[in-house]
Amino acid sequence: MRERIAIVGVGQTYHKSKRPDVNDVEMINEAVNAALNDAQLHPKDIDAVVMGNIDFFEGRYLSDMWTVDGIGSYLKAGFKVHTGGTTGGTVANCGFFVAASGLFDVVLAVGYQKQDACDSRAALMTWSDPVWDRHIHKGAIGLHARRAALYMRASGAQEIHGAMVRVKEDKGACLNPYAHLKLNLTIEDVLNSPPLVYPLRRVHMCPTSCGACALVIATEKKAKKISRKPVWVKDWTEAHLEKAPVPGIGSPEEEVSINALETAATKLYRRNGITNPRKEIHLIEMYGPTSWSELQWLPELHICDLKDSWKLIEKGVTEIDGELPVNPSGGVVATNPIGASGTLRVAEAALQIRGDAGGHQVTREVDRALATAYGAGGWNVVVLLEKNL
Template sequence: MGYKNKNRHVGIVGIGETKFSSHREDVNQPEMIHEAVRQALDDAGLGIDDIDCVVHGNMELFEMVHQPDMWHTLGTGAYGKSAFRLTTGGTTGGTLVSGADNLVASGMYDVVMAVGFQKLQEGHTTGGITNMADPLWARKLQSGALTAQAAVKVIAEFGEERARRAAMTYRIIMDKHACKNPNAHRAFHLEWDQIDDLMAHSPPLIGDLRLIHMCSQSDGACAIIFAEEKKARKISEKPVWVRDHITVHREETLNLANNYYPIDTTHRFAAEKLYERNGIDNPLEYFDVFEMYDPSAWWGLDWLRDFFLLEGDAHIRMVENREIMIDGKMPINPSGGVISTNPIGATAMIRVAEAAKQIRGDAGEHQVPGNVEHGLASSFGGTMWTVLTMLEKETNW
């Protein structure tokens, strides 16, 4: 696959996240972005002069501003520096991390800052997504990012009652996590005894996908600073190492065939390749935390099977037994995940930022208990794109 080991280790040395919200009338785009940039610089103890290169990204058409990286120089600090813009839809944040990691690993730059953002309140999200489809055919048919395909499949395989209950259990676990994260956009304080009520009464969007299952539309930004090993150790007391990342996508077609599991998804393909080349036999045993790009509760539930290479109903049981809770066997999204917070161009980057905070041990109230050494973060976008990022506490792999 043309994969080579890195030239040199790359560490995350600074992290910044804004508070996420759907009401940011008080700032324009560069001002909002700057909140994350300032935090990341302060977190690393660096000044803007220490940054060699800025990588900027969001998903176009949501704010209806083109080449925002130019205007945003006011907030990113890219003035006079090398700068790149990357945009790959929902995976943008993961691609930003991959890009920054490659730029440092290659030796091109020693210190790179990646900045992802979205200000969804400024545009029309569903209209924007629909406009990305093929204008001659799919624009007429596409329903934004909403789909009930995952629900259809999980229900067909495990039955209505079990599937619906598992999806809502997943949803409530994510809300319980979001309530611990002060940056989270939506935290409803849902209770376990609301499951039946929500299954019956949350407004339906498409098929069995209900409003409560679906991710929010958020405003916010995330910035991460990457440095090569020597500098990383100097800058940070606890740099988090980007061990590996993989991007998998396939041609732009929606699969409405309703052919069932096992089918080869980009998630499963990416996971298999990544674990294989890093010698990981049992990902459930290996990873201490997983920040998943879960745009809906149905997808989150279904994708657990792909990411952990599980068979049968193992992924459903993980949720039913609440093993994915913050203090469970395999904590998933202690941050509350994407259902609680989705500023699209920043979302996948927040997964990496949050997994890195868990490894540093300074995530605050939503810190996973115990020692966190190995983290996994996923990105999702388009008609099936996957970026997986592996983070480590030590460089002993």
């Protein structure tokens, strides 16, 4: 039987497009120190470390070796993970596994990205097959534009609904001192933003951010000693989706769904007896790389039907003071240090449960929260956090 575990410390950096004042090690150390201070621990109290980033977004490999001093991982057990955009979520999941194994009592999980060090879009293009499609691969914009257009066609949503989500996220970011983009947007600002690929506009897309996030995870016995407000990690899961881009051999269908998110969420709900997520989940921190992602993926999380997700934003259901707040922190479209973006979703959900989110604390009581991460070819992480055991 696995150990019951909790998040007892949370730390993150102030996020910006460029951090010329620090190197990777120094930037990571800001988040690690914040998490250790939050847990009232010292580096010597950490038994194992899990860290992750997308190496070639900084232009070098073996980042776990280069960042030992910033993390405090010298002579400690640990490993590095890299699962594309999902990395931050996988970092959290692996930290949960290590703590739940019973081999270590206190685990530090760290995600980071310093995107001013390299051209991330150029790095993304190298993922493509050099013969088949690298010459047309231009990063994530085309993929997400296509999915947004398919969603609009299937649901009846209009451009204004994507704009409403973006304004909602910006409101949260403006209340979050750690967020990167704080634009004070209006609906008109979004609708008049320069177009990228229909229906995506520039402000719909996530930025390139520099930042880091750290979690301190402890077994039940340790957690109760360390923290007065441990956030219990009830369950976590991950599902991967890959499809070969060769016509006739697993080529992507014309679908709004990313499948793996629904697969992961369904498995997690079933294991935890959740039959009505709309009522039983109190808050969601969703990894949405565009403003349209929230509308597309709420149905994947069984919050509503596909044709109803845009109606939720019209009714204010997902606002910071709504029935089911989604991304009150501003989400990924406000802050996107890719290797840490998934870790941030877990951290922000934990802060909401603790009541420590500050200016972007939601108005309703949060006893149970969901955090997700997305990346690569449709990989998805889903984490369930609770206030009580």
